[in-house]
Structures are given as C-alpha cells and as structure tokens.
Amino acid sequence: MTSLAGSLAIITGGAGGLGEAICRTLADAGAGVVVGYNRSAAAAEALAAALPPAALPHAALRAPVTDSAGLAALAEEVVARYGRCDILVNCAGTTRFVPHADLDGLDDALMDQILATNVRGPFAAVRALRHLLAANGKGVVVNISSIAAVTAMGSNVAYCASKAALDNMTKSLARALAPAIRVVSVSPGLVDTEFVKSMDQSWRDEQAARTPLKRLAAPEEIGQAVLAAVQLNFTTGAIIPVDGGRPLA
Known part of the structure; x- marks a missing residue:
C-alpha cells in the first residue's frame, strides 16, 4: 500500500456509518481527512x-451537498487551510423505505430530496472542488454508489434510479475530467451499519442468505475499497462492486 501522507481527503457524509469507516481508513493510510457534514457537526x-x-491536520467542515453556495464556501475554507485537495469521496446520501409498488408513497418531495442529495450533490461537490483536485494532475473522486443501481432492488424506486444515475455520471465525469482527475464508483451491497443492525434480524439473515458469500459487508470493507480505488492509478470510469456477489444470486 502506498502511503497517503501529505495528501488531503474530503469525505462528504463523513460522520455517517459508511463515512466514518472511510475517514478512518484514509486517515490510517496517512491522509489528512476533512470530515464533511451537513447537520452532524458534533459527531x-x-x-x-x-x-x-x-502530516495534514484533520478537520470537520460543513459540506452541505444540496447547497452549492455552501460547497463553494467549503472549497474556500479548504484553500485557506490546506491549499490542496487530492481525494474527494462523495458519501453523503439519503433514502427512505417505500415499497416499489407503492407509487403514491414515493411522493414528489421525497423523490426530489433523493435525487438532489444522491445525484446533484456529488456533481456539485466535484464542481466546487475540481480546480483543487486537478491542481497536481493526480486528483481522484470516489462516488459511493450501490448495487441497487444494477439490481433495481433497494429501499425505493428513486433510490435505485439515483444510484444508476450516479454510476453513469461517474463515467461521464471520468471522461470529461481526464487526465487530471480520475473518477470511480465504489458500489456496495448491503452494509452492516448500525442502521442496518437496528432492523429485523430475520430480514438481515435473509439478505445474507441471498448473497453468495453468505454475509453482509462490513463498513471497514467499504473503506478498504475506497482506499484501493484511490490507489488504482490507471483506473477511471470504473464501477467497483463490493457486494459479496449478490447480483449473481
């Protein structure tokens, strides 16, 4: 593993279950980490x-992905504090369980919220930070997607669509921003975060049984996948699954 010492990583949604694991993994590899948050300042x-x-001090900075002005302020703060950004991990996301057949349950407000956070948000973060990411010609963006983009099975129809859009946008941005910035998606299956652990045990067991490796992903495994994506220097526009083979079942 190549050390990330001297590099700066910004993780949106950094205080969440997946975000925390990613922050810890990149910090363990030597990166200075900006834990991006919207409302979870204390965490x-x-x-x-x-x-x-x-080598670069860690910090918690507001990174409201649905607020482009707020992201511009984040970029200005990063310039003032660090003068660089080498890694951007778009981990902020939102969803709510709505049965796929319940079309009325997926109302306009929820659909707009999901698409604004899960699709427009990553794009806006890249837009705000692209000049910093491109400065040394080796910037990398890692978008946190989901196998729901492929299977069309997930918390609701809009969530699945948002992750499919994110994967497509990963490819478009990889082409548009090359060669100075690489863009990659890491696509987890169901991850055993505290949120998932709070759900019915029989449902969790069923999901694990449907996965060829017969378990759920650990948050730390997503962090390791992000680190691997950062270090795959000749990879861009790729969707990297971390799903235990779930789409094969």
Whole structure:
C-alpha cells in the first residue's frame, strides 16, 4: 500500500456509518481527512479529533451537498487551510423505505430530496472542488454508489434510479475530467451499519442468505475499497462492486 501522507481527503457524509469507516481508513493510510457534514457537526468534530495524527491536520467542515453556495464556501475554507485537495469521496446520501409498488408513497418531495442529495450533490461537490483536485494532475473522486443501481432492488424506486444515475455520471465525469482527475464508483451491497443492525434480524439473515458469500459487508470493507480505488492509478470510469456477489444470486 502506498502511503497517503501529505495528501488531503474530503469525505462528504463523513460522520455517517459508511463515512466514518472511510475517514478512518484514509486517515490510517496517512491522509489528512476533512470530515464533511451537513447537520452532524458534533459527531464530525468528535470523529476528526479521534483520527490518528497525520502530516495534514484533520478537520470537520460543513459540506452541505444540496447547497452549492455552501460547497463553494467549503472549497474556500479548504484553500485557506490546506491549499490542496487530492481525494474527494462523495458519501453523503439519503433514502427512505417505500415499497416499489407503492407509487403514491414515493411522493414528489421525497423523490426530489433523493435525487438532489444522491445525484446533484456529488456533481456539485466535484464542481466546487475540481480546480483543487486537478491542481497536481493526480486528483481522484470516489462516488459511493450501490448495487441497487444494477439490481433495481433497494429501499425505493428513486433510490435505485439515483444510484444508476450516479454510476453513469461517474463515467461521464471520468471522461470529461481526464487526465487530471480520475473518477470511480465504489458500489456496495448491503452494509452492516448500525442502521442496518437496528432492523429485523430475520430480514438481515435473509439478505445474507441471498448473497453468495453468505454475509453482509462490513463498513471497514467499504473503506478498504475506497482506499484501493484511490490507489488504482490507471483506473477511471470504473464501477467497483463490493457486494459479496449478490447480483449473481
């Protein structure tokens, strides 16, 4: 593994279950980490303080992905503090369980919220930070997607569509921003976060049984996949599954 010492990583949604694991993995590899948050300031600040020391100091900064002005302010703050951004991980996302056949349950407000956060948000973050990412010719963006983009099975129809759009956008941006910036999707299956652990055990067991490797992903495995994507220097526009082979079942 190549050390990330001296590099800066920004993780949107960094205080969430997946975001925390990604922050810890990149910090363990030597990166300075900006824990991006929207409303979870206290959790983000506690996480930033708990990360191992790095050449660049860790910080918790507001990264409201549905607010382009807020993202521009984030970019200005990063310039003032660090003068660089080497890695952007778009981990912020939202959803709510709505049965796919319940078309009325997926109302306009929820659909707009999901698409704004899961699709427009990553694009807006890249737009705000692209000049920093391109500065040394080796920037990398990692979008956190989902196998729902492929299977069309997930928390609701809009969520599945949002992740399919994110994967497509990964490819478009990889082409548009090359060679200075690489863009990759990491596509998890069901991850055993605290949120998932709070659900019915029989449902969790059923999901694991439907996966060829017969278990759910650990958050740390998503962090390791992000680190691998960062270090795959000749890979761009790729969708990297971390799903235990679930689409094969």
